[in-house]
Amino acid sequence: MILDAFRLDGRTALVTGAARGLGRALAVGLAEAGADVAVLDVLSAEETLALVRERGRRGHALARDLATLDPDGADGLVAEVAAALGEPAILINNAGIIRRAAAVDHGRDEWEATLAIDLSAAFYLSQAVARRLLAAGRPGKIVNVASMLSFQGGVKVPAYAAAKSGLAGLTRALANEWAGRGINVNAVAPGYMATELTAALRADPDRAGAMLGRIPAGRWGEPEDLQGAVVFLCSDAAAYVHGAILPVDGGWLAW
Numbered sequence: 001m002i003l004d005a006f007r008l009d010g011r012t013a014l015v016t017g018a019a020r021g022l023g024r025a026l027a028v029g030l031a032e033a034g035a036d037v038a039v040l041d042v043l044s045a046e047e048t049l050a051l052v053r054e055r056g057r058r059g060h061a062l063a064r065d066l067a068t069l070d071p072d073g074a075d076g077l078v079a080e081v082a083a084a085l086g087e088p089a090i091l092i093n094n095a096g097i098i099r100r101a102a103a104v105d106h107g108r109d110e111w112e113a114t115l116a117i118d119l120s121a122a123f124y125l126s127q128a129v130a131r132r133l134l135a136a137g138r139p140g141k142i143v144n145v146a147s148m149l150s151f152q153g154g155v156k157v158p159a160y161a162a163a164k165s166g167l168a169g170l171t172r173a174l175a176n177e178w179a180g181r182g183i184n185v186n187a188v189a190p191g192y193m194a195t196e197l198t199a200a201l202r203a204d205p206d207r208a209g210a211m212l213g214r215i216p217a218g219r220w221g222e223p224e225d226l227q228g229a230v231v232f233l234c235s236d237a238a239a240y241v242h243g244a245i246l247p248v249d250g251g252w253l254a255w
């Protein structure tokens with residue numbers, strides 16, 4: 001049955017940036033599809049962990065700051081997940097920050113922190129998970145959370161736009177290397193979602209009105225709008241999908 005291909009029973013997933021917003025919704029969606037879920041965040045992810053367990057799945061919380069993650073640290077995180085829940089077969093690189101300032105005023109610290117969390121950490125964790133999958137000859141799924149700014153430049157967010165554009169390129173590069181070895185690497189590109197990252201935009205009446213007028217669906221996205229796309233990409237139903245960047249944007253890019 002085709003619907004059985006969407007189930008994730010018996011698989012372990014690691015979701016970064018899972019304390020709230022998109023990450024929390026994705027952790028819950030994966031649990032509802034049958035996965036055990038490790039939730040990672042610099043903030044407490046205990047509430048997300050509770051939601052995973054309420055759905056009858058095992059969970060594990062990791063408190064880490066991905067701004068300082070290096071390859072050794074990524075290996076350690078993945079080993080901790082494996083010890084707690086079993087070898088991870090799914091990685092969701094969702095953690096991200098955004099810093100707003102005109103390009104001429106964008107500071108070095110803001111630039112480097114954004115690139116570290118939004119791009120470098122995703123690469124290091126993908127390496128760590130893939131090494132274990134490839135060594136064991138097991139299939140796996142990596143889903144990166146990209147952005148509309150993987151396609152567009154945005155305004156006053158140069159580091160974020162650079163990181164998310166880089167994440168799109170990384171998705172394709174890793175897919176090219178690993179597609180033939182049983183690892184699907186894809187991305188979703190959320191539109192303008194009602195999360196903390198867009199709070200400043202939604203609080204600005206002029207910008208919020210202009211942006212809503214530009215979204216064909218006529219509303220801000222909700223974190224739950226991303227669940228179906230990510231569960232699909234993590235499932236056997238997407239076995240022949242590699243290097244895709246799937247917009248979930250209310251039609252923004254079609255405008």
